[in-house]
Amino acid sequence: GTGTDADAEAGGGSAPKRGGRLRAAFAGGGASETLDPHLANLFADVARAKALFDKLADYGADLSAQPRLASAWEPNAALDRWHVTLREADFHDGRPVTAEDVLYSYRRIADPDKAFRAKASLEPIDLAASRATGARSLEFVLKRPTAEFPNVLASFGAYIVPEGAGDFDRKPVGSGPFRFVSFAPGRSAVLRRNDAYWDGAPHLDELEFVVANEESARVNALLGGQVEYAHELNPTTARAHEDGGRISIVRLRNSAMQAFCMKTDRPPFDDARVRQAFFLIADRQELVDGALAGAGVIGNDLFGKGYEYYAGTLPQRTRDLDRARALLKEAGAEKLKVTLDTSAVAAGFTEAAAVFRDQAREAGVTVEIRMGSKDSYWSDILDSGTLCCYRSGAMPIEAHLSQRLLTDSTTNATGWRHADFDALYRQAQSTRDRAERGAVYERMQRRLHTEGGFLVWGFADWIVGTARSVRGVDAKAPANTLDWARFDKVWLA
């Protein structure tokens, strides 16, 4: 991590200053936005939710779980019962955060009639059996041994709300660093400092989230002094302003995995040699340069570069067209023709598809690009097609494995179903020792590296622009982790 301007200044030791109002521009969800933290879906939702609410745990920069409302957790020997202690914290209305609130929140998420996003993550918990053991302590009963249970507590959207809370539109009450002032869906949300915040009161007096879907609008607002923080900028914009001096650019490294996803359960990718050939066809640097405009690093066909348990020792794969051709020939797949599904659903997708099409042509593979509807892209690619563009935000490697690569994973986009692989996962989850667990994860990753379905070609930076006066923006935390969009630590110089 090379420190950027903001980073350097933040670390420069100038003492945090109290006061002021920070306006942060995010791409939003339009008029349908809500403040219900359990419905959080977009970055804007999450940023708002984490300003108003807390989770029991959250991810650190390496995606390991860090305690938040939970001050400690302790498993039993079998790793299927976890005792969690809550720290002393109050909701905005003065009520303390209790075990009952936690159970209510988790049960709300898991409500079979609703379909909250975090429901799948909480699946390991047997909520009926779990119970409060005291006002601020509770015991979670799990359906199976889960060594990585703290990840569940930190999972996306698992916010703690007061017991009985249901309507978050009018006056949401949380335990987060900011209190609610006003909210206009699709436009703005105004919050004020929560002086009683358990993790130290924020420096800012007021925080306003504004919605600007168009990137150029966010940049212009930032340049014009209408906002002090703009989330998600283009690499090109970053390049234009990086040393312009008017604004500071913060690059959040390793924020999004960029990949092509091969369906390993159907031709032609059911043949491992074809998958390997594709690994060798990709010129990763060209993809990063072309599709991410250089804002990122190359990948090694594995998720989670730089995260906890990442198999960083595996050799970096490089382009080798001759071997690729040979492999294809061996597999009887010369003059191969495949359709690559893509869509404008995420930045860089269509570009990556085009770049890869040209690269594949050099290996004698014809790639035909098919544009899909961006609104239903993710569910479309889940079962249909053979090759598609794929992206994933930051999550622990364990979560990636469990959600995407087990036989019963809900979003197994590569069709990766192997009983032995599932067994390895179970083994890791029942391994208490961290190093031993790491070894199992490495075995799994080695397998994926040789013959998996994800052609991970890069990791995109998430680019944030701030006014020069904004300090305390963490430059190391990938998007979606604790220190990302953490406005309670930000101040205006």
Next chain:
Amino acid sequence: MRGRRGRFALGAALVAVPLALALLGPLLAGEPGPRSPSFTVGGGHPLGSDFVGRDVVRQVLLGGRPVVLTALAATALAYLVALPVGLAAALTHRRGLEELLMRPLDVLLAVPSLLLILLVATVFSPGAVGLAALVALVNVPDAARLVRAAGAEAAARPAVEALRMQGESWARIAFGYVGRSALRTLVADAGTRLTGVLYLVATAAFLGVGVAPDAADWAVMVDRNRTGLFVQPWAVVVPAVLIVALTTGTNLLFDAALDSGGARDRDRPGPRRRRLRRTGPPGGRTARKRATAGRETPA
């Protein structure tokens, strides 16, 4: 006279560049070179590289044909439908028929055109031809209403009655007379419509329907390279200028052509009205102006 020829030449020159590029560009483009990082200036690319690191020169050479073809085809197609419909509505005396022709089109009007394209193209995923047809379809209601409005007055002239009494065919009355009378307005509209169509195709591409979003297509280039406008302006400026040249040139040509054609009414006042103003009391001396021999009044 000189002015008109001058405009003709200017229009022709303006159109010639984009047209020549559209026709010959793909032949000159050659094989794609290696990619550079996106939005670089120089580095073997005279005009830099585009948003995915391709050579802008090559993209410009390739990008004319689809623009010119789709835009022209879609505009022509729109008018192919709108003209008969609009003229029929203008010429009929049956209210019912007019409503039958125009009201269903109004339904299409109520859906924003971009949305309509987005919806239909997503549902039916048409090819390039289908997209041109779709864009044309979106333009039909609008154009038909305009044709009707522009032709309504001419359609009720005695000349039309006379043509009918001669047993002239409907087409001859409609196109030969009514359409001809509204020609200037229709051409002005078609000219602007051409530009609109062009960007409609490009925007549709950006939204993921129709042409590929990285297609070599000037309008798509303008749209997609705009993020790099301040890093590498050529990728936007060159195709934009070509489009401006194409549409401006076409319209100038039309304008010039219209000014030459068409007899003007004989009652049209010539600009040189010779009039002597009284300088003194009535009947007093008059200042004289001589009409010089051999003057021409302009056509």
Next chain:
Amino acid sequence: MSGVRRFVARRLLLGAAQTVAVVLLIFALTEALPGDAAVALAGDQPDPARIEAIRAALRLDRPAHERFADWALGLLHGDLGTSLTSGRPVARYLADGFGPTLVPAALTVALLVPAGFGLGILAARHEGRTADRLISSVTLAVYAVPEFALGVLLVTVLALRLGWLPPTAVGHGTDLLADPSVLVLPVLVLLSRPVCSLARLVRAGMIDALASPYVAQARRYGLSGARVRYAHALPAALAPAAQQLARTVDWLLSGVIVVEALFVIPGLGTVLLDAVAERDVPVVQGLAVVFGVLTVVLNLGADLVAHRLAPRAGVAA
């Protein structure tokens, strides 16, 4: 005028049918789109079980015609339904989006009419001379520049370089009039292309009208140039321009997505695109009703103008 009144009445009646058709068309198209609200809500976590659950929760598992009938029944009672994604009433979506759309649109029209007609008439008056050349080429060139490009240019120069105007309307919410300076740039951009097309149409019509014997007669009789142009030539050139104007107003109220995005104006265009992306059918339907009614009224207005300006049309043999 009983004839006109009858005409209006019939057209309004037809207009109701048209609005129904618009709503049906949009409903059918949104239904035909791949995916539904459940899929859209699931986003990049398309867990099939979760999608099924959402579908059931939103009662999307019922056949389309049933859902449509329900919605239509509600409409008869003045109830536009509730959003699938947020559960808020559709009427609130419309109410919230209408202000931010209406203010710039009204301003634009207020400027568009004098500017478009003025330029068109000016060009026609000086047909073939420098003023005409200048206006014709500039309008053409500007028309060929898409909104976003012009927007970026204006923002860069006027807002960021010179700092005269705020670059976006971010944070102003619905109350755009509170700080009118935020409206200047959006209105300029909104204005740019309609002015050009309108001016060109007016010019075309005016050239023909100005060359007509009846204008020659008015001029001959010593009427002032302005009077001749505006009272005698313009009416004959107005019908197509009125159509164009109606279309522009329609576009301003429903299709100005680019400008809304560029300047962060949370208007109806944005609401519509979002709703389609979210497959939020009730919201899409509600907007369809609004746009349908709007189009009917505007077209009727334009047709009345056309009718009035080509009065002979009614008696054609």
Next chain:
Amino acid sequence: MKNREWAEAKDEEPVPDDPASAPAPVAEVRDLRVEVGGTVLVDGVNLTARPGRVTALVGTSGSGKTTTGLALLGTYPPGARVSGEVRIAADGPVGYVPQHPASVLNPARRVSALLTDIARLRLGRLPRARRRAAVAREVRRALAEAQLPDADTVLRRFPHQLSGGQQQRVVLAQALLLGARVVVADEPTTGQDALTKARVTERLAALAARGIAVVLLSHDLDVVRALADDLVVLREGRVVESGPAHRLWSAPRHPWTRALLADRAASDAPDPAPKTGPAALRVRGLTARHRDGGRGTAEVLRVPELDLRAGECLAVLGRSGSGKTTLGRCLAGLHRDHSGQILLDGVPLPRSLRDRDRSALAAVQYVFQDARAAFDEHRPVLGQVARTAVRLRGVPADTAAREALDTLTGLGLAETLAHRRPGQLSGGELQRAALARALLARPRVLVCDEITSGLDPVTRRGILGVLSTLLRERDDLALVLITHDLESLAPAHRIAVLDAGEVVEEGPAERVLRAPRHPFTSALLRTRDRLGAPSGS
């Protein structure tokens, strides 16, 4: 009556022959030459308009009257080479009553629009409060002077809702209202019936009496005789003779002048044999309506019964606005808004010509009152004329063109003219082209709406002769001759007289003319005698 008194009084007035003693000219044309694409329209024309005097330009159709008149207004045909000198020594505008009044009426504005504007211009000095009423008064006065007493109705209407004669009078009212020092009136009476014509003539005389210089372009000798102080006789674009009117009338020097001003007596007698046999065209219970503004409909024509036999010529006489054109248009299927039946050989004709098949279209042809408006201004006349034969009779194009050319030359139009566009023809030439176009259909019933109004006596006689010959030669042809012009009654076998939409009298031509039964008919006939009085012997 008054007119006569005035005319006589003027005759007694000493007219100065010596230009030097005359009032200074307010408009002058010297040695005008207008040339378009090699054709010389006028050459060496001199004209002087003096205040208080009427200068009349006479000549056959196509002799260059309109061209000269327009030159006074500073208007020339497009692409014309002009030499010579035109001077107008007045500051104000020049009044102009064009030959085709419809063309200067704005189809998109009500009649009141321009009239009010003109009046306002004149009354600009008045304080705002009083101006409005004054403007309204002035407009009404001008309309009344132009013989449009029902100002309320007229002002509210659009031009197309007026009859041909009414349109002409509206334009005349504009000129009267203008208060110009020079008025150019191009055939100001063509569309008027004898009664109205007499009054219009009177108005023009009064205009001159107010000290206004009137330039009258006309082929109507009655009007010229009644008004002209000075005469300029044109022939093929050249002045053959000019001078004070009384001298030219009494002692024309040039034989052409003599021929032109010759007595009208030379018309051929109508074919006396009344036609018998079955009626070719029968009209039963015809009632025609016009939608009047938005104020509902007005019945403008009631014809309970009217028969037309083959070989017969029926003249329809009536005052301007009495419904003659409406009748003709009903027959031709151009006016849909009527009830009753029109039967051709016993078979009812569809009400609208859109529903008539080719043979029915060919069978009933109508020649438009406003010839200029009835032609497509963008295409040469010959082609337009020939299309009738191509479309309605299935004749090959080249044969049709030859036939068209023959017909046109038969009507006195040279071949070179035929190849021109309508805008390049004179009013009378166009009228003949319109007739030719209808004739090429070989119609059973030919409705001619004022087709001789724009023709000089010589040409008119020629055209009527052609029609009579046709009637004799083609025994299946029946003619409906709509006219207000008693001079054009020559070929008529029968006459129907319309007044305010009612057929007030109908009978054999000779009888009607000799012993009119209806007071209105007698009034019409009397005016003729009166206007024609000076040359009555």
